[in-house]
């Protein structure tokens with residue numbers, strides 16, 4: 001069992017452009033669950049983002065690499081000096097990898113190769129496929145670390161501690177720089193997004209001369225002013241989530257909520273020690289839909305939690321039938337070393353877990369298909385992920401990257417590329433994806 005997250009030391013040298021690259025790498029590292037170490041000694045690996053603009057910068061970069069090697073020993077070099085790999089390796093043959101400027105994908109590949117990211121399907125903030133790295137036009141924006149809850153299947157709080165929110169000014173300036181660097185969709189993540197700012201008592205920051213509270217609705221409103229989509233993940237149904245719905249109805253943030261509900265039986269939810277009262281969730285969902293009818297809800301559930309009876313499972317099926325969620329992921333429970341749930345009695349046999357998983361997915365597949373069918377004829381703006389021969393692969397407001405469906409637009413396209421928004425009309429659907437044509 002891992003007792004703490006893998007930690008990276010980071011040195012950023014050179015110009016503001018290099019700093020943008022550093023932030024992009026740091027954003028990705030944070031989202032993938034890496035910790036950052038302020039010292040070389042406390043890090044499992046050090047990334048040095050170098051500058052090679054003038055001789056003095058080359059010397060400074062080589063010195064920084066040497067220092068990191070002496071104090072830590074495991075060093076990945078990136079940035080402008082990276083194009084002169086021979087020179088770096090001549091001075092420092094022991095560096096683990098050298099990558100070039102503005103190539104954060106290559107840096108992340110090197111980090112994964114030498115220090116794999118932790119991945120727990122119940123609590124990871126980005127999907128396992130997400131580790132293949134986000135294209136440049138979307139980015140995960142992590143707004144806090146840690147968690148104040150103690151869900152019995154989870155070891156995040158023991159690994160990362162209680163909630164520590166990043167002040168709103170810091171988050172907004174990271175978001176602004178990401179958008180300046182070409183990001184068109186910000187995926188807000190944290191272990192408990194609804195709790196953002198609680199630890200700071202919603203402290204006010206002065207941002208661009210304006211007082212702004214470190215609070216989710218304020219953050220959402222401010223992110224909504226940027227020329228990029230804002231999509232919220234890991235939002236628990238606390239009462240103040242109601243404040244987000246008008247922002248969605250106004251088009252400031254995407255009408256999308258990723259809300260891990262985990263179960264539909266009160267008894268199991270209590271055993272899981274889940275946050276937020278759930279008895280009113282169905283009522284809340286239907287209220288949200290009256291404010292913002294386009295709302296797309298994604299959730300994840302766990303079947304086969306210790307003690308789950310057939311009656312609990314039936315309650316879960318009844319819950320998803322009534323909730324009519326658009327996108328749903330489901331896992332068969334598996335114990336995580338160190339989690340309190342391991343001590344719970346009445347483990348569900350593996351075969352029964354798999355059987356329930358399958359039954360769950362069958363019920364949900366039909367709901368998801370019906371929800372997609374309702375989209376036919378609708379006009380929407382989509383964000384292009386890829387232009388392939390003969391078709392465009394895009395996503396609509398209801399499709400988070402990696403986990404949800406796609407919008408496919410047939411035809412040969414010029415003058416558009418990844419990160420462009422286009423308007424389409426939905427013409428059809430299959431089990432996961434929508435098909436559309438340009439308006």
Ligand code: SF4
Pocket residue numbers: 123147148149150151154155156157191192275
């Ligand atoms: S809310 Fe629960 S599952 Fe999520 S990080 Fe906190 S303790 Fe873990």
